[in-house]
Amino acid sequence: MKRIEFHDREHEIEEIRDILNSEPSLITFVYGPINSGKTALITHLIDRLPEEYVIFYINLRTKFLASYDDFIESLFELEMDTNATKIKRKETLAELVSSVTKVTGIPVTKEFINYVFKDNKPKNAFSYIIKLFEEVKATGRQPVLILDELQKIGDVNVNGSLIYELFNFFIDLTKELHLCHVFAVTSDSIFIERVYSEAMLSGRCEYLLVDDFDYETNATFLKEHGFTNDELEVAWEYCGGKPVCLLKLIRVDDTEKIAKKMLATRMNQLNDLLDYLKYTKPRITIGDTDYTVEREDIIIILARFASAECIDNQGLDRPAKHYLIKNNILFLDPDMGSIKPQSRLDLLAIRKLMDGM
Numbered sequence: 001m002k003r004i005e006f007h008d009r010e011h012e013i014e015e016i017r018d019i020l021n022s023e024p025s026l027i028t029f030v031y032g033p034i035n036s037g038k039t040a041l042i043t044h045l046i047d048r049l050p051e052e053y054v055i056f057y058i059n060l061r062t063k064f065l066a067s068y069d070d071f072i073e074s075l076f077e078l079e080m081d082t083n084a085t086k087i088k089r090k091e092t093l094a095e096l097v098s099s100v101t102k103v104t105g106i107p108v109t110k111e112f113i114n115y116v117f118k119d120n121k122p123k124n125a126f127s128y129i130i131k132l133f134e135e136v137k138a139t140g141r142q143p144v145l146i147l148d149e150l151q152k153i154g155d156v157n158v159n160g161s162l163i164y165e166l167f168n169f170f171i172d173l174t175k176e177l178h179l180c181h182v183f184a185v186t187s188d189s190i191f192i193e194r195v196y197s198e199a200m201l202s203g204r205c206e207y208l209l210v211d212d213f214d215y216e217t218n219a220t221f222l223k224e225h226g227f228t229n230d231e232l233e234v235a236w237e238y239c240g241g242k243p244v245c246l247l248k249l250i251r252v253d254d255t256e257k258i259a260k261k262m263l264a265t266r267m268n269q270l271n272d273l274l275d276y277l278k279y280t281k282p283r284i285t286i287g288d289t290d291y292t293v294e295r296e297d298i299i300i301i302l303a304r305f306a307s308a309e310c311i312d313n314q315g316l317d318r319p320a321k322h323y324l325i326k327n328n329i330l331f332l333d334p335d336m337g338s339i340k341p342q343s344r345l346d347l348l349a350i351r352k353l354m355d356g357m
């Protein structure tokens, strides 16, 4: 199968490089609509960073997080003694960090694991990580911590909120200790909105939007893959700059046929959702209160996209808005105060459905 090279993102890469070139002082939230290429950008960068950066990349997507222990386990990677006779056991933190460059997880040995899990307190795990990062720093290198799919910790409770403890830890690593760069990646815009309004983070974090490609980037990408001008216009009309859809179009012969099929599929899904709402009223929790989602409110919001690609975040029914965001139909950008469909396909499907009502 044809391998598709990573394309562009020069602007975003430059922004991240600028952050990495300065002393760690803010937490960076990398956010954007689903499938916009956040993880691809981060992994592309990790592969290219000079050795002076020691990357700890943890993707929570595949982790099962039902408890505090699950969360701590997801962060750490136990160093196994695979060949104990030949390789000396790493018994100190200095020995442990001596060989690390790019790791998926915070390395820990049997010697330290009890300390990390002691008393079920995040404090112990976090102080272990700080000591480990200090050892990395002592070798003249710069630790970088990246947590992908961070919103998955939203539901884990530990004597209060784990998010709160974790954010305090991030603030320690950046603003207080200037020890480690912290990147938190997520496509969950409700989570980002929550982060955005969190008083403790105010002035302590920055936001980096990784959006779908713009028209020019799209055109260069698709032309590199042999698209004619007509095919390019069809791709833009149906898929906008959503990398995952573009990859699909690159791999097929009949661009228009497949693009139309993608739209039909999305319309079916949305149509079914609207039908489902005739029979049930889902519940959405906002703060500590449960609200029911009304179909009419959903339609009022969707109808706004008949003539606009992007609307103001204010003045919308909040349960309906949250429902549409949680179901990955709409994307909220709290930094811009705006809401738009998750993709061009979503926008077209919404318009067609609203047209027929």
Ligand SMILES: Nc1ncnc2c1ncn2[C@@H]1O[C@H](COP(=O)(O)OP(=O)(O)OP(=O)(O)O)[C@@H](O)[C@H]1O
Binding pocket: 004, 005, 006, 007, 008, 009, 032, 033, 034, 035, 036, 037, 038, 039, 040, 041, 186, 187, 243, 244, 247
């Ligand atoms: N700049 C790019 N060049 C080429 N392919 C890309 C690029 N960005 C993303 N892709 C491809 O698009 C697909 C979706 O990207 P990715 O998984 O990184 O998105 P994401 O924003 O992390 O998604 P999610 O919101 O689900 O976390 C992947 O197959 C990826 O390889």
Ligand SMILES: [Mg+2]
Binding pocket: 038, 039, 040, 148
């Ligand atoms: Mg991702």
